[in-house]
Amino acid sequence: MLGILGLGEGRSLISAALESKKLALKTLCDISEAACKQRSKEFDFDHYTTRYEDMLSDPDINIIAIYTPDHLHAQHVTQALQHGKHVVCTKPFIDDLKDAKALLELQAQTGKKVFVGQSSRFFEPAKRQRKDFEAGEIGELITIESSYHADHRWFLEKKWALEDAFKWLYGGLSHPVDFIRWYLPDVEEVMGYGMISANGKKAGLKNEDTMHFIFKATDGRIARVSGVYTSPIQPAYRESGMTTVLRGTEGPARQIIMNCVMRLLIKRARKKPSPGAIVL
Numbered sequence: 001m002l003g004i005l006g007l008g009e010g011r012s013l014i015s016a017a018l019e020s021k022k023l024a025l026k027t028l029c030d031i032s033e034a035a036c037k038q039r040s041k042e043f044d045f046d047h048y049t050t051r052y053e054d055m056l057s058d059p060d061i062n063i064i065a066i067y068t069p070d071h072l073h074a075q076h077v078t079q080a081l082q083h084g085k086h087v088v089c090t091k092p093f094i095d096d097l098k099d100a101k102a103l104l105e106l107q108a109q110t111g112k113k114v115f116v117g118q119s120s121r122f123f124e125p126a127k128r129q130r131k132d133f134e135a136g137e138i139g140e141l142i143t144i145e146s147s148y149h150a151d152h153r154w155f156l157e158k159k160w161a162l163e164d165a166f167k168w169l170y171g172g173l174s175h176p177v178d179f180i181r182w183y184l185p186d187v188e189e190v191m192g193y194g195m196i197s198a199n200g201k202k203a204g205l206k207n208e209d210t211m212h213f214i215f216k217a218t219d220g221r222i223a224r225v226s227g228v229y230t231s232p233i234q235p236a237y238r239e240s241g242m243t244t245v246l247r248g249t250e251g252p253a254r255q256i257i258m259n260c261v262m263r264l265l266i267k268r269a270r271k272k273p274s275p276g277a278i279v280l
């Protein structure tokens with residue numbers, strides 16, 4: 001049975017769990033009672049608590065899914081493992097490498113499963129690109145260019161976004177970096193720069209919102225990633241939210257993940273072009 005901690009993005013798992021034939025949802029948990037009540041009403045599911053301890057000590061719950069703010073993941077994963085639970089944790093798994101060793105050791109010691117909910121691998125364009133790659137369509141992989149550019153200034157409204165602990169290096173860049181590591185797992189060197197943009201400074205951000213990095217794998221292949229989060233973007237049909245280009249000996253493969261609203265607008269524009277509109 002499943003318990004879900006953090007009911008913002010945690011909403012996505014509530015809806016999936018309620019549809020699942022494999023697992024049953026037992027408890028929703030959020031420190032905010034208002035969030036508990038909102039989700040309880042939305043999903044007509046009345047078993048919730050504001051105390052994480054209630055889920056940790058519930059013997060019926062064997063999996064805890066963690067959707068709290070990034071900087072709390074290490075602590076919440078640790079508590080779940082210490083209470084003998086399997087863990088699903090949304091990305092980024094942790095936001096500070098100093099926590100990595102102890103968590104790896106604890107996982108090995110408890111033998112419990114830890115699954116990082118790196119959702120972008122399961123988006124349809126990413127799955128199709130992977131399928132083509134595995135079928136050998138692009139030949140031998142030469143290099144990868146991946147990016148995640150999004151106007152996430154709305155995110156700065158969240159209380160934790162302006163805290164010292166909030167880092168787009170982990171929260172945002174984990175998506176395109178994961179695409180690189182999917183194709184080039186043996187990265188041995190990374191170099192690059194990050195900065196706080198003028199928009200980020202104005203908003204009061206404490207950590208970088210604009211980053212470019214180069215990766216080198218043990219076999220000598222290189223890749224690049226970039227993330228830009230507080231600047232306006234071009235319309236999505238010019239510049240998508242998340243992009244991964246694989247360049248292979250037989251050709252390239254480009255994967256574009258757009259947000260749903262842009263998809264809908266493009267679909268409508270295709271059906272009914274208004275005078276002067278660009279038909280895609």
Ligand SMILES: NC(=O)c1ccc[n+]([C@@H]2O[C@H](COP(=O)([O-])OP(=O)(O)OC[C@H]3O[C@@H](n4cnc5c(N)ncnc54)[C@H](O)[C@@H]3O)[C@@H](O)[C@H]2O)c1
Pocket residue numbers: 005006007008009010029030031032035052067068069070072090091092117118119120158171
């Ligand atoms: N594509 C994805 O996989 C994806 C998308 C969005 C967010 N996320 C991740 O999900 C996590 C949550 O993001 P969000 O956008 O929902 O943030 P949010 O601030 O909207 O929601 C976080 C929730 O956690 C609750 N919370 C905070 N501290 C808590 C505590 N100590 N105990 C219990 N509950 C607590 C808050 O009350 C809030 O309801 C982040 O790690 C984020 O990076 C992943």
